[in-house]
Amino acid sequence: MKPSLRPKFLVFLGILVWSLVIAGSAAAQQPLTIAIPTDPDSFDPHRSVAAATGEIAFNIYEGLVKAGPDGSIQPALSSQWDISDDGLTYTFQLRHAYFHDGSRVTSSDVVFSLNRLRDPDISQRAGEYGVIESVTGLDGAVTIQLQRPHGPFLASLAEVAAAVIPEDAENLAQEPVGTGPYTFVEWRPNQEVRLQRFEDHWADVSPHFSVVSFAIVPDDNAAILSLKSGQIDIIPRLDPSLAHQVLDDRSLQVIPGPMNLVQLMALNNQRPPFDDVRVRQALAKAVDREELIVGAAWGHGTALYSGLSPAMEVYYRVGLEAVHNRDLDAARELLRQAGQERLEFTLDLPAPYQIHVQTGEILAQQLAAIGVRVHLNIIEWGTWLERVYNQRDYEATIVGLAGRLDPHSVLIRYQSDSSRNFFNFNNETYDQLIDDAMQATEDDRVELYQQAQEILAHEAAGIFIMDPEQLAVMRSGLQGWYNYPVYVIDAASLYE
Amino acid sequence: MKRSWNLWLGGFIILSMVVLVVVGFVYVPHDPLHIQVVQRLQNPSPVHWLGTDHMGRDMFSRIMVGGRVSLAVGGTAALIGLVVGVLLGALAGLRSGWWDQVLMRVADGLYAFPPFLLAILAVTLWDPSGMTAVIAITIGTVPAFMRLARNNVLSLREAPYVEAARALGAKETRVLFQHILPNMMRPLLVQASVSFAGAVLAEASLSYLGVGVQPPTPSWGRMLREAQGFAGLAPWVVLVPGAAIAWTVLGFNVLGDGLQKR
Numbered sequence: 001m002k003p004s005l006r007p008k009f010l011v012f013l014g015i016l017v018w019s020l021v022i023a024g025s026a027a028a029q030q031p032l033t034i035a036i037p038t039d040p041d042s043f044d045p046h047r048s049v050a051a052a053t054g055e056i057a058f059n060i061y062e063g064l065v066k067a068g069p070d071g072s073i074q075p076a077l078s079s080q081w082d083i084s085d086d087g088l089t090y091t092f093q094l095r096h097a098y099f100h101d102g103s104r105v106t107s108s109d110v111v112f113s114l115n116r117l118r119d120p121d122i123s124q125r126a127g128e129y130g131v132i133e134s135v136t137g138l139d140g141a142v143t144i145q146l147q148r149p150h151g152p153f154l155a156s157l158a159e160v161a162a163a164v165i166p167e168d169a170e171n172l173a174q175e176p177v178g179t180g181p182y183t184f185v186e187w188r189p190n191q192e193v194r195l196q197r198f199e200d201h202w203a204d205v206s207p208h209f210s211v212v213s214f215a216i217v218p219d220d221n222a223a224i225l226s227l228k229s230g231q232i233d234i235i236p237r238l239d240p241s242l243a244h245q246v247l248d249d250r251s252l253q254v255i256p257g258p259m260n261l262v263q264l265m266a267l268n269n270q271r272p273p274f275d276d277v278r279v280r281q282a283l284a285k286a287v288d289r290e291e292l293i294v295g296a297a298w299g300h301g302t303a304l305y306s307g308l309s310p311a312m313e314v315y316y317r318v319g320l321e322a323v324h325n326r327d328l329d330a331a332r333e334l335l336r337q338a339g340q341e342r343l344e345f346t347l348d349l350p351a352p353y354q355i356h357v358q359t360g361e362i363l364a365q366q367l368a369a370i371g372v373r374v375h376l377n378i379i380e381w382g383t384w385l386e387r388v389y390n391q392r393d394y395e396a397t398i399v400g401l402a403g404r405l406d407p408h409s410v411l412i413r414y415q416s417d418s419s420r421n422f423f424n425f426n427n428e429t430y431d432q433l434i435d436d437a438m439q440a441t442e443d444d445r446v447e448l449y450q451q452a453q454e455i456l457a458h459e460a461a462g463i464f465i466m467d468p469e470q471l472a473v474m475r476s477g478l479q480g481w482y483n484y485p486v487y488v489i490d491a492a493s494l495y496e
Numbered sequence: 497m498k499r500s501w502n503l504w505l506g507g508f509i510i511l512s513m514v515v516l517v518v519v520g521f522v523y524v525p526h527d528p529l530h531i532q533v534v535q536r537l538q539n540p541s542p543v544h545w546l547g548t549d550h551m552g553r554d555m556f557s558r559i560m561v562g563g564r565v566s567l568a569v570g571g572t573a574a575l576i577g578l579v580v581g582v583l584l585g586a587l588a589g590l591r592s593g594w595w596d597q598v599l600m601r602v603a604d605g606l607y608a609f610p611p612f613l614l615a616i617l618a619v620t621l622w623d624p625s626g627m628t629a630v631i632a633i634t635i636g637t638v639p640a641f642m643r644l645a646r647n648n649v650l651s652l653r654e655a656p657y658v659e660a661a662r663a664l665g666a667k668e669t670r671v672l673f674q675h676i677l678p679n680m681m682r683p684l685l686v687q688a689s690v691s692f693a694g695a696v697l698a699e700a701s702l703s704y705l706g707v708g709v710q711p712p713t714p715s716w717g718r719m720l721r722e723a724q725g726f727a728g729l730a731p732w733v734v735l736v737p738g739a740a741i742a743w744t745v746l747g748f749n750v751l752g753d754g755l756q757k758r
Contacts, residue, residue, distance in 0.1 A: 220725070221725050224725075239725075242725045244728070245728060294533050295536075295551065357711075360553070361712060362530065362531050364712065365529075365531050376710065376712060377710070380625075
């Protein structure tokens with residue numbers, strides 16, 4: 001009889017609703033898993049050099065200010081700040097905030113962190129913060145005195161390197177302690193970095209996901225399979241050659257955006273024959289960027305002719321493609337003048353980055369057209385960081401230089417005494433331009449940085465190739481993703 | 497003769513591959529290294545018999561040239577493994593005692609590791625390259641030959657005809673090369689065939705993992721690795737190198753079976 005079915009139906013309905021509730025709450029406990037291609041190098045914000053570490057550390061550490069999704073400078077540990085009229089004194093009011101170890105953030109922690117950041121014995125980036133004259137702690141505030149006005153200073157404080165760390169911190173490289181929306185839980189090398197929501201974060205809104213796991217998946221194909229099977233939720237920077245595997249999948253969403261990355265073939269400017277500008281210019285004239293963009297990035301990229309991406313808007317110098325038009329005869333002639341008709345060199349390619357490897361393969365063929373023999377040498381990421389970047393023991397390599405908020409931080413890489421100048425580029429005019437720009441007014445800065453880009457293009461400091469599009473792929477239903485103009489992943493903004 | 501059909505089949509399969517590779521030294525339809533981005537992932541056609549890969553390179557030409565690596569690695573591993581393994585194994589078997597103990601314990605030690613694991617270890621210690629892979633894979637094949645040779649020597653040296661040769665005053669080397677070796681050729685050839693197949697597979701696996709032969713030199717394993725992302729768009733880019741590896745390995749295994757049965 002029909003009525004007798006009703007109690008059973010109600011029970012069934014009850015179980016269904018109950019299981020949905022359970023499933024719903026269980027889902028919130030599921031970690032959010034984000035795939036990244038390489039293991040972090042060090043979580044000590046002052047010692048790390050890999051952008052891929054900074055993108056995780058962004059969730060753990062905070063500075064006085066931080067980068068916003070649109071490239072603006074947002075308040076972080078400092079709620080508000082004043083800049084003196086002469087541009088020399090910055091006063092930051094500190095927020096009521098806590099470190100992950102439970103201690104209160106004090107002005108002496110900030111003083112300690114900034115002094116450690118500019119200590120050349122400890123910090124990789126000391127040179128870039130050399131403009132700081134002194135840092136003084138006040139009650140609930142910090143004053144930074146500069147040696148000279150420095151336009152990009154505030155932006156440089158938004159970098160992960162300028163994080164505020166506790167004064168008594170030890171072993172930050174392995175166990176970072178910061179103030180960010182996520183606390184560090186564990187790092188299993190070459191497997192995962194696990195973070196947990198920091199309940200005492202100063203922000204009013206707490207992140208949706210309580211546990212975030214960064215899974216180290218060097219192979220993009222494996223990452224896509226894991227994404228499709230639900231083991232991971234997000235691939236922040238998908239290799240564009242594999243986009244076809246996800247574009248038609250309705251359970252996934254692809255969010256494209258400019259990456260603000262400068263992909264280039266870096267040449268060791270100090271090592272013969274690349275110390276001869278004619279050799280570098282010859283290579284610049286032999287490159288077919290269109291083929292590289294189609295071939296390695298499947299069309300998802302913008303050609304670059306100097307060291308700044310068009311994503312940097314007003315600072316970007318338009319029209320530099322004419323400096324070294326593709327001209328194979330002129331390239332051969334330059335090589336002949338330099339006595340390098342039989343040029344051979346080794347091109348180191350970082351294995352986890354397919355786009356760089358494929359760019360290298362195609363570029364080798366393009367250079368063969370002017371009689372240059374390129375030996376491809378695919379190396380692991382750790383080897384790349386140590387030998388190529390830190391020791392500068394290489395001839396040529398292809399890599400992507402991560403974007404920054406301010407053109408200064410991007411262009412200072414090529415200043416002769418910069419710790420990040422692994423190209424060994426050395427040009428007095430260039431050094432002077434970058435120094436001048438630090439003290440210039442905003443309008444003059446635009447002009448000076450444009451001149452700097454012209455020098456990079458003319459001198460062929462490296463062979464600038466493209467800014468590949470960032471393709472963030474994630475399961476549909478996830479919301480709140482931002483493609484930042486800097487190389488970070490913001491896990492705190494995600495929800496579903 | 498009916499029993500040896502697999503000898504013929506194995507021989508035919510191997511011959512077909514060898515011919516393909518040898519012809520590749522003289523003639524290839526297209527430059528296997530030439531990248532033509534606009535021609536990428538084309539269907540098999542009269543121009544590109546097996547289509548093109550993600551860089552627009554001709555698959556058929558790449559298979560022909562990539563086969564050099566596979567056959568060279570397989571041949572080197574099987575030949576050197578055979579010569580070194582038989583010499584050491586025979587030494588252990590003939591001398592017995594201290595020599596036997598030391599040599600065979602070393603062989604046991606090597607045997608404990610799968611050859612593939614040894615190869616991975618080698619490319620981690622030294623730079624990954626085709627040469628490292630060849631050396632590592634070859635070393636991995638030696639212990640199997642050593643054991644086989646030693647056991648055969650141990651049983652054959654008691655054989656009446658060997659004792660007869662000794663009684664006639666033949667020297668040890670003469671006994672070994674004239675009387676013992678010829679009588680253990682068949683199991684050794686079977687082992688050589690199996691080792692060849694194993695080495696081809698090991699090289700393909702290493703190249704697939706990206707630690708074997710380095711680009712631009714094509715090899716079947718690396719072709720498979722580079723193509724895997726495009727299997728959905730163009731199935732032949734993974735099917736073709738996969739089939740080449742399978743065909744060759746099958747050939748040597750069938751040949752090994754045939755040699756054993758005869």
